[in-house]
Each structure stands twice: as structure tokens, then as C-alpha cells.
Amino acid sequence: MEKTETGLVFDLPPFTIPNSLDAQTMPWAIAAVVLLLILALRYKIWRGWKRRLNLFRRTEKPLLKFIGWLSVLISPLWVALIFLVFFSIWKLATTFGQAIGVESMRWHVLAIVGMIAALGGLLSIPLLIMNAFHAERRTRASEESYLTDRIAQAVEKLGSERIVWRDNKQSSEPNLEVRMGALYLLELIAKDSPRDHVPIAETICAYIRENANAPHIDTVTTRENEKAAAKRLKIKTSELDASDKAACLTYAVPRADVQAAATILGRRSLDAIDLEVREKYVLDLRGVHLDRIDWSNANLANAILDGASLNHASLCVTNLRGARLKDASLESADLFKANLTEAWLSGAKLSNAWLDWAVFHGSQLSLAKFQNANFSATELSYAAVKNADFTNAKHLGVEQLADSVGDASTILPVNILMPQTETWTDKVLPSETFFSLWRNVKKQAGLT
Numbered sequence: 001m002e003k004t005e006t007g008l009v010f011d012l013p014p015f016t017i018p019n020s021l022d023a024q025t026m027p028w029a030i031a032a033v034v035l036l037l038i039l040a041l042r043y044k045i046w047r048g049w050k051r052r053l054n055l056f057r058r059t060e061k062p063l064l065k066f067i068g069w070l071s072v073l074i075s076p077l078w079v080a081l082i083f084l085v086f087f088s089i090w091k092l093a094t095t096f097g098q099a100i101g102v103e104s105m106r107w108h109v110l111a112i113v114g115m116i117a118a119l120g121g122l123l124s125i126p127l128l129i130m131n132a133f134h135a136e137r138r139t140r141a142s143e144e145s146y147l148t149d150r151i152a153q154a155v156e157k158l159g160s161e162r163i164v165w166r167d168n169k170q171s172s173e174p175n176l177e178v179r180m181g182a183l184y185l186l187e188l189i190a191k192d193s194p195r196d197h198v199p200i201a202e203t204i205c206a207y208i209r210e211n212a213n214a215p216h217i218d219t220v221t222t223r224e225n226e227k228a229a230a231k232r233l234k235i236k237t238s239e240l241d242a243s244d245k246a247a248c249l250t251y252a253v254p255r256a257d258v259q260a261a262a263t264i265l266g267r268r269s270l271d272a273i274d275l276e277v278r279e280k281y282v283l284d285l286r287g288v289h290l291d292r293i294d295w296s297n298a299n300l301a302n303a304i305l306d307g308a309s310l311n312h313a314s315l316c317v318t319n320l321r322g323a324r325l326k327d328a329s330l331e332s333a334d335l336f337k338a339n340l341t342e343a344w345l346s347g348a349k350l351s352n353a354w355l356d357w358a359v360f361h362g363s364q365l366s367l368a369k370f371q372n373a374n375f376s377a378t379e380l381s382y383a384a385v386k387n388a389d390f391t392n393a394k395h396l397g398v399e400q401l402a403d404s405v406g407d408a409s410t411i412l413p414v415n416i417l418m419p420q421t422e423t424w425t426d427k428v429l430p431s432e433t434f435f436s437l438w439r440n441v442k443k444q445a446g447l448t
Contacts, residue, residue, distance in 0.1 A: 078122065085119045147193050150185065151200070157182035158207055174211075179257040183207070187264045190272065197272050198281045204261050205284050211258050212288045215309065218252035225250060251291035251311060262290060266298025266318075273299060342447065362447045366431075380404045382423075382445055384438040386431070390416075405438045 160178035190200040225248035283303040296316040306326040327347040341361040356376040366386040375396040381403035
């Protein structure tokens with residue numbers, strides 16, 4: 001016996017989209033419309049994508065940055081899926097009227113609902129990604145605002161003063177404890193926020209320049225030296241001439257806050273220094289008076305110290321590679337194993353300095369004063385020593401000078417003859433000619 005299908009049957013007319021296109025040409029028509037819309041809005045869409053790409057670049061979280069660039073790479077697949085879902089919905093809608101029976105209609109409805117849900121999910125993906133980036137940007141803006149407030153508070157404390165009474169007279173002096181706390185806070189912020197490192201370094205350099213712009217004299221010791229000198233000469237202290245008073249001058253160690261600021265600059269991390277290189281920033285400490293400063297093991301590469309006073313400073317194992325020390329005073333400074341490769345020391349005063357194992361590889365030493373300096377195992381290869389004064393230099397040998405570049409204007413110790421090498425000449429060369437020769441020698445040696 002032949003069975004007939006039971007159930008509710010709707011005799012509905014076929015549902016079709018009113019157009020003159022058939023099922024085969026409809027997808028291509030939709031694609032053409034989408035392409036025309038993209039072309040019409042190309043400038044606006046490009047600006048929008050450019051803003052989003054900049055947003056991806058600015059984010060600091062690696063995972064978000066990875067998600068952002070991944071979304072850009074798979075965006076063509078995302079567009080294709082949306083197009084496929086639209087086409088599927090259109091195809092289901094056109095065949096809805098052909099469904100026979102409740103079961104078939106139910107599957108048609110479920111399929112359409114599923115496709116609509118899939119379309120909603122696909123359209124929400126960019127919104128979720130952008131929302132994550134905007135949330136990260138809002139969080140970063142809050143953090144930056146907080147850091148800005150902390151920096152402002154720290155900078156304000158750098159000018160802290162306190163009232164003191166001496167000899168029944170009221171006066172003000174720097175509040176060293178508060179200032180040092182502010183400096184260490186700035187250092188901590190610079191470590192936590194690379195974005196603020198360069199401005200903080202500039203602030204600390206400015207602080208040193210403003211607070212170490214004059215010699216810091218040890219008045220008590222200087223006065224005692226003047227009394228001893230006057231007693232030795234059997235005259236009154238007021239009768240000492242300028243040269244005797246200059247010989248009695250004793251420089252005190254820098255103030256505690258200035259030493260703290262110098263230490264902070266000297267112990268910058270390698271990542272911070274790499275950031276400075278990318279930002280083309282160098283420490284600017286021109287004209288500072290940092291006599292007796294302790295800068296041992298400090299990293300001051302490429303720092304500008306023109307005209308700085310660093311007498312009796314401790315610069316052991318200090319990295320001064322490429323530093324500018326033009327007309328700087330480093331008398332009696334300790335430069336044991338200091339790296340002064342390609343440094344600029346034209347006119348620098350290094351009398352009585354300790355230069356044991358120091359490296360002056362490719363440095364500019366014209367007009368520098370090295371009287372009584374100690375040159376034990378000092379490297380002077382490819383250094384320019386025109387008009388340099390090595391009078392009474394200790395432990396300086398011809399072999400050390402052999403690889404340097406010099407002429408007859410250089411003053412050598414009485415026990416040393418001028419090296420007989422291609423880089424030395426027994427004539428006094430004009431400055432332009434000499435430095436052209438020096439640059440050529442460095443270029444042949446592979447130096448800048």
C-alpha cells in the first residue's frame with residue numbers, strides 16, 4: 001500500500017526577489033555593487049584604515065599588537081565570509097517558498113536564523129577588536145596622566161628650600177633630602193615609562209647645570225691653606241698674591257643632591273641609552289663644575305661636557321666614548337681604564353691626571369695639556385696630538401705615540417724623540433692640512 005506524507009502542507013507561492021537577475025548572476029552583481037561602494041569611499045576608507053593602523057602601532061601590549069596586525073591580514077577572508085553569508089541568506093530566502101512540509105520549513109527557518117547569527121558575529125568581530133584597542137588606549141591615557149602628575153610633583157620638589165638660622169640670622173638653603181627624593185622618583189618614573197625617559201634626562205641635566213654652575217669651594221680648607229702659605233712666606237694672609245691664593249684653593253665634593261643627579265645619569269640602563277640613540281638625544285652638561293665628582297663606572301657616551309670642570313674627579317672605568325670635552329678641566333682626575341675612544345678633548349687640561357690603561361683610540365687631543373700626567377699602558381692609537389703638551393709626562397713611551405698622528409708642534413717629554421712613522425712629521429702643518437691627514441688615517445683604519 002502506498003504511503004502518503006502526512007503533516008501540514010502550505011501551498012505558498014514561490015518567494016523571489018523582484019529583479020531581472022537570475023540566481024547565477026546575482027552574486028556577481030552583489031560583488032560589483034560592493035566594489036563600486038569601496039571605490040566611491042576609497043579615500044574615507046583609507047583614512048579610517050590609516051587611523052587603525054596607527055592605533056596598532058601605538059599600542060604597547062604585544063598581544064594586542066599581534067591581534068591587530070592579524071586582523072589586517074585576515075580581513076580579506078572576513079569580507080569573503082560576510083559575502084558568503086549574505087549569499088546564503090539570499091539563496092535560502094529564494095527557496096523558502098519551495099519548502100514542503102513542516103520539517104522542511106523548520107530547517108529553512110533555522111538555517112536563515114543561523115546565518116543571520118553568523119552575520120552578526122562576523123560584523124561584531126571588528127567592533128570587539130577596536131573596543132579592546134580603545135580600552136587599552138584609555139588605560140594608557142590614565143597611566144600617562146598619573147605619571148605626568150608624579151613628574152610635575154617631583155619637578156616642583158627639585159626647588160625645595162628650607163629655613164635655617166645661623167648666628168641669629170635667618171637664611172634659606174636647599175633642602176637636600178627632599179631634592180634627592182625627587183631625583184630618585186624621576187629616575188623610577190623614567191624606568192617605568194620609556195616615553196618619559198628623555199624629558200626626565202633633560203630635566204636632570206638642567207638641574208645639574210643650574211646647581212653646579214660655579215666652583216664649589218671648601219672655604220674652611222682653603223682658608224687654612226692660605227694661613228699656612230702666609231706663615232711659610234712670613235707675610236699676612238691679605239698680602240698673598242693671586243697665584244698663591246689660586247694654589248691654596250681647595251674644591252669641595254659636590255653637594256649631595258648634585259652627586260645624586262650625576263649618579264642617576266651615569267647608571268642609565270642599556271635600553272635607556274638605546275632609546276636616547278634612537279631619539280638622537282645626548283646629555284648636555286656644558287660648563288658644569290663637578291670637581292671631585294664620583295663618576296666611576298658611569299656611562300657618559302656621547303655626552304657634551306665642553307668647558308666642564310672635573311678636577312680631581314673619579315672617572316675610573318667610565319665610558320666617555322665619543323664624548324665632547326673641549327676646553328674641559330680634568331686636572332688630577334682619575335681616568336683609570338676610562339674609555340675615551342673618539343672623544344673630543346681639544347684644549348682639555350689633564351695635568352697630573354691618572355690615565356693608566358685609558359683608551360684614547362681615535363680621539364682629538366689637539367691643544368690638550370698633559371703635564372705630569374701618568375700614561376701607564378695608555379692607548380693613543382690614531383689620536384690627533386697636534387700642539388698637545390706632554391711635558392714631564394710619566395710612563396709615556398715612543399711605542400704608545402707611534403700609532404698616533406702628530407707633527408712638530410707637539411711638545412714631548414725630554415727623554416722621548418719624535419716617532420719615525422708615516423703618521424708623524426717633523427714639520428708644523430697647518431691645522432687644515434693636519435686634520436685632513438688625521439681623518440684619512442682614521443678612514444684607512446676603519447674609524448669614522
